[in-house]
Amino acid sequence: MTWRARARDLGFSAIGIAPVDRLGDAARRLRAFVDLGRHGSMAWMEETLDRRADPRVLWPEAKSAVVLAMNYGPDSDPLDNLARPNVGNISVYARHRDYHDVLKGRLKEVAGLIARDTCADVKVFVDTAPLMEKPLAALAGIGWQGKHTNLVSRDFGSWLFLGVILSAAELTPDEPASDRCGACRRCLDACPTGALPAPYQIDARRCISYLTIEHAGPVPEDLRPLMGNRIYGCDDCLAVCPWNKFASEAAEMKLRPRTDLEAPSLAALATLDDAAFRALFAGSPVKRIGRNRFVRNIAIAIGNSGDRSLVSALASLLDDRDEVVAEAAKWARSRLLGEGPSSERLPR
Template identity: 70%
Template sequence: MPAAVAERARSLGFDVIRVTSPDAVVEAGLRLRAFVADGLHGEMSWMADTLDRRADPRVLWPAVRSVVMLGLNYGPSADPLANLGRPAVGNLSVYARNRDYHDVLKGRLKEIAGLLARETGAAVKVFVDTAPLMEKPLAAAAGLGWQGKHTNLVSRDFGSWLFLGAILTDAELAPDAPETDHCGSCRACLDACPTDAFPAPYRLDARRCISYLTIEHAGPIPAEFRAAMGNRIYGCDDCLAVCPWNKFAAVSREAKLAARPDLEAPRLADLAGLDDVAFRALFSGSPVKRIGRSRFLRNVLVAIGNSADPSLAPAAEERLADPDPLVRGAAVWALSRLDPGRLTAARRAAETDPDVRAEWDAAAAAGALFLS
């Protein structure tokens, strides 16, 4: 690695930069095939569609000879799970409390890649979680950390809090040594999962993962997972936050991605009232914007239903007339938990969407009385 490239990477905020070879993730590719074959990827059909390219960077770009992996520490300055004890507010994953990390990293990576190209005369390609590339196994092979029992990257220096970026190049760069696994007998991350999404260490069932359910899953949240979601309205940091290696992380965060004050602990009542324009304005530049208003309000209403706070019932009741059935169905569930008396027979009779009517039926089966 040219010294000038490593120096520039650190000046742009990256905490670590190392190199691996494109053939270093063969075993990870085999594990990915098994993951998809078992259906553990859920609705993420793009994983199956791009399986060959994910399993081998040389399929993605045959000319690649080296992979430069970079990590940026985004560890929070306060307890990322503190909001879980405040049911009237929503909890967003740490990475989503400010700008979209794709935007944060990509411009910097392009500058570093440009310098690498000038220093080596080689071609380069830049990736930030937007292409079929197995960043975490490649990062482990490069020595940035190891994939822990929660399947995320763990670093001895930065715990479970590293954004990853990759530069592929046709230059022949000396690879760094891979990191070894330091999880030992610890299973804190596995035990912390609210939905038991880990059928075994180092194996994730995405269909049970709250991050998947709140972000990737398109329909109603399966009933069996709603209570376990609590007030997690975008992603879930539980398995990351309890990792003991976090305590060894560098103390100085340099405010690289300090949380926006309005996204640290947003009130559920305010979020439930967002129309499309207000949603887009609030989450402009945020990864939350990508899931759209309907999925987001679905998550918010599940959190309201879990709040045990009857004062939030009016916010849910207002969404019974929402134009999107996904939102209306979540509102029915929330009210069935908080204040079933607001679920009137007239409103039930007016509903035509089959999925929403199923929510009404479930509320009735749970003992809700629909008064006229």
């Protein structure tokens, strides 16, 4: 069996090959992003910039990138929860098993077949190394980077997980994908916080995915009301893309949503201690941010709910041992009770 056929059998929805020496434009955009400070507190982006800009710095023997994509399309509109302020909205990609766990073993199997067929070394990556997966996927013909900077596919819309196998062999590359965004700007207009200042640009410091996942400190107060009930990630710019009309529900059962994570109660989530948090999110990417950051997000969502009955859910958080959680809870209580700005401030 060929490695391509086995990859299809393993559930990969799209496969493409890209040369590793043609990331010049993407590398320049990345450097501009970092130079403007738009990476926020993600210092690792600056520290790994050279490796991220050129896979050959990461691995000098690399000549080709095999990009494999797996569909994780939702079975309903991921924005439906935004009209239900008493529940939390978790990004579609995190409502099921951690995609790293789902993809990595399968990628290793495909990589072994590529090594067998080419007699060349390979390395496997699933969003765990400084590698520009989305530009490589565009070069490999999987899709194009839309105006929101995420990958868009003609066949699967916005919902693809990516894995990359670097090979020391010179494999025949596929044709790069063409940009098909046209004059559309739905993703830019949909961003709740204005994190997309221009087409093909993003300011992570205003992005809800960054604020709820990557950012460890207090969330800037001017952005909190704009977060609504988004407690882990944000799908707004992805979900409004017109190319989603071709998207389909994930075929891989491990990427089907857990029912308890589709619309979880904010009141229930506010009670989570560390042990309960770890138990609830075992096997989920949510677990990686830790209880404190997650509960901070819950407090902000409660503050945005407009539901005074949720004030009681904040009681255990007001004196939380984590000062960022406690400050967020106090802010939320003040907001629900109409008491004006919270009296306590933390450095941003």
